[in-house]
Amino acid sequence: MTLPKSKSTPESAIEKKPIPWHIVFFLGPALLIYLTFSVYPLLDTLVLSLYDEQKGQSSFVGLQNFITLISDDNWSSAFWNALANNFQFFIIHMLVQNPIGLLLAVLLSSPKLRFSGSYRTFIFMPTMLSVVIIGFVWQLLLSPIWGISENFLYHLGLDHYFDAWLGKESSALITLSFISVWQFVGIPMMLIYATLLNIPDDIVDASVVDGANPMQTFWYIKLPLILPTIAMVSILTFVANFNAFELIYAVKGALAGPNFSTDLMGTFFYRTFFGFQLQEGSATMGAAVATLMFLIILVGIMLFLFFVQRRIQRFQF
Amino acid sequence: MLKARPVTLLKQSAISLTLVAATITSVQASGSLSIESWRSDDANIWSDVILPAFNQSHPDIKVHFAPTPPAEYNSALQAKLQAGTAGDLITCRPFDTSLSLYQNGHLENLAGLDGLNEFSDVSKSAWVTDDGKEQFCLPLASVIHGFIYNKAIFKELNLKVPATQDEFYKVLDTIKSESRYIPLSMGTADQWEAATMGFQNVGPNFWKGEDGRKALITGEGKLTDKAYLETWQELAKWKDYLGRGYQAQKYSDSQNLFTLERAAIYPAGSWDIQTFNDQAEFEFGAFPPPVPKAGDACYISDHTDIGIGINANSDNKEAAKALLSWMASAEFANLFANAVPGFFPLSNHKVTINDPVAQEFVSWRDQCNSTIRNSYQILSRGTPNLENALWNVSAQVLNGTMSPEAAAKKAQDGLQAWYAPQQ
Structure with a gap:
């Protein structure tokens, strides 16, 4: 492609360029909304976390909130517990949700599959439902009192494995992770599916002509081409998991029971910021928790960018 | 789960929650009051029984009962009070939750309110300052x-x-x-x-x-x-x-x-x-x-569970006080005890409860010691x-x-x- 020839003569090039009002006009509104509703609250949260509020009087306390959060037993045990749970939640998503998403995408993109449009819609459907509905439906399905799970397992001869999964400390978080995986598996599937459709047929044809079997075509041709998408899916999973809140709140409430075994950073933040039952909320301490969440996500993404993203090769067709 | 959402949303959600809550509860016309409560189960009783009875004696005061689900009540109320969008009347949780609202200047001191003398010190104890001097909510019911x-x-x-x-x-x-x-x-x-x-x-x-x-x-x-x-x-x-x-x-x-x-x-x-x-x-x-x-x-356990107070930032304090005084009356105690069986009025008025099971519960007060x-x-x-x-x-x-x-x-x-x- 050749660049269009500049129309300007040497004289006019020396002249001052007029202010590009049209750029201001087009970017302005979006920028204003972004600054007001995203950047300002973020900065304000960071600032708020450095203050303490007692009886309506706020005072600057530096990093005291963070020190309390990490060193005071009352706070730190809850904080580390929430963080550890959050990593478990994330790892389950990475190990279950994304591989299944990939598998589904590969199956869907197979030209031999009939009704692929219907499958795509059905698998994506839960993602579009409200988390509250998902939480309610799964609670009913898994309920030892009204649920159908036990009967279902009975017909498979597995009923003695049935338990009150959502109520046991050992299984509640894993169960909730699987519910979340079930709901959101459509997103990695869609993203990877779209990338797979973009792979030019001639590359795949060439590999077949060269004698590659379908597995080899997948491993040596398709997978390298969708790696950037998988990397992006991982980042999205990371950010979303460390901001996760709704499902836990909908199913287990803000106390994230039993015994805080399903507590994530989001629910921990909620209890700290808004308070719970007789525990009073603290905006400043809540802001400190929110700031730590922000930092954890920031560091996670930066590590990812430095060590993974830079090494991924991109291909242009 | 996979939903891209910046961390700043957490703060924003606090704001938007308040905004949503505000649009639901704000009734700005003069002479109108709105009541913050966690008793969403009682919404019909308030609008069909209690408030019409109140309007018979006070036809010019319009009252709107605006409940929040119990689990969210404390936090939602806190956010609304801080943002200045809470209703005129605040249903009070007992003891420290409401005490801290009072100390932070969100609740009105009820000194001199007509009808406050209809309650015993024990029932008022859940809503006074530690020195017992300042009353900030009117006792409503115990469970x-x-x-x-x-x-x-x-x-x-x-x-x-x-x-x-x-x-x-x-x-x-x-x-x-x-x-x-x-x-x-x-x-x-x-x-x-x-x-x-x-x-x-x-x-x-x-x-x-x-x-x-x-x-x-x-x-x-x-x-x-x-x-x-x-x-x-x-x-x-x-x-x-x-x-x-x-x-x-x-x-x-x-x-x-x-x-x-x-x-x-x-x-x-x-x-x-x-x-x-x-x-x-x-x-x-x-x-x-x-x-x-x-x-x-x-x-x-005869727990003083519900009180009601006035938002210190209300524009309609006079109307709110009129409603509170009415709530201290025998008429209200009878209405409330029978409309909401299981919530027992705390005022000294003699109340006849018709519901047999509620009667059974309240009869234990005579045989047992309450705490x-x-x-x-x-x-x-x-x-x-x-x-x-x-x-x-x-x-x-x-x-x-x-x-x-x-x-x-x-x-x-x-x-x-x-x-x-x-x-």
Whole structure:
């Protein structure tokens, strides 16, 4: 492609360029909304976390909130517990949700599959439902009192494995992770599916002509081409998991029971910021928790960018 | 889950929550009031019974009852008050939650309000400052704990209402071995039932009501004392009589198990009467928490649960005061007690309650000593607060994941960490 020839003569090039009002006009509104509703609250949260509020009087306390959060037993045990749970939640998503998403995408993109449009819609459907509905439906399905799970397992001869999964400390978080995986598996599937459709047929044809079997075509041709998408899916999973809140709140409430075994950073933040039952909320301490969440996500993404993203090769067709 | 959302949304959601709440509750026309409450179950009663009665004597004051779900009430109210969008009248949780609202300048001092003298000091105690001088909410109602049972099942199995703990466990054993009914309908998924309908329900018999409660506040009593240990041991015994998978059973599940006649006994708060009146198609009765030995004095939890105060930033304080004074009247006490059976008015007026089960509950006031929940006054001021700690350990004792001794120790350690008289 050749660049269009500049129309300007040497004289006019020396002249001052007029202010590009049209750029201001087009970017302005979006920028204003972004600054007001995203950047300002973020900065304000960071600032708020450095203050303490007692009886309506706020005072600057530096990093005291963070020190309390990490060193005071009352706070730190809850904080580390929430963080550890959050990593478990994330790892389950990475190990279950994304591989299944990939598998589904590969199956869907197979030209031999009939009704692929219907499958795509059905698998994506839960993602579009409200988390509250998902939480309610799964609670009913898994309920030892009204649920159908036990009967279902009975017909498979597995009923003695049935338990009150959502109520046991050992299984509640894993169960909730699987519910979340079930709901959101459509997103990695869609993203990877779209990338797979973009792979030019001639590359795949060439590999077949060269004698590659379908597995080899997948491993040596398709997978390298969708790696950037998988990397992006991982980042999205990371950010979303460390901001996760709704499902836990909908199913287990803000106390994230039993015994805080399903507590994530989001629910921990909620209890700290808004308070719970007789525990009073603290905006400043809540802001400190929110700031730590922000930092954890920031560091996670930066590590990812430095060590993974830079090494991924991109291909242009 | 995969949903890209920046962390800043957390702060934003606080703001938008407030905005949404504000649009729901704001009624700005003059002479109109809106009431913040967590009693969403009572919305119809307020709009159909109580407020029309009020409007007969005060036709020019329009009142709008705007409830928030109970679990979100405290936090939503806090956010609304801070943003200046809360309603004119605030339904008050007892003790420290409301005290801190008052101290932060969100509630009006009620000094000189007509009708305040209709209440005893005990019922007012939940909403005064520690020195007893400033009253910031008008007492509205108390709730009583006990057990509600299915009369038909008791008749079918030839059971007698238990008065002592031995009899109680005999009844539970009979139900368990001789029928397919679940003896006790309670779950631990929501945690609060374990503390409220379990620990605070049967506990006063062990810690001798007010004596034990006050000893905790002065520091003479400890949560590791025998009385509290016995209460948790009692709860630990319950787990054999709960339904299958009770660890995942929620409050509404427990209610449904009882109203569907699948469970025989329901550890109750008197507020459940309303739900059961609507849903149960059989006759049910109530009995107070069984005493340890025959002849022991009985103690019940008669908890001052609801008060009502005025938003300090309200534009309509005069109208709000008129409504509050009316709420101190005999007319209101009668209306309220019968419209919302299970919530017992706290004023000194003689009230006739028509609902038989509510009558049964309120009759215990004459036979037994009343006390309130021991974690509400002063003891939940610090971090970790006692009420939330009791939820956690009581649920764990019922789940069998914590021994009664460990529960007592954890609760005491938490209290000791910040409460000087206990140190």
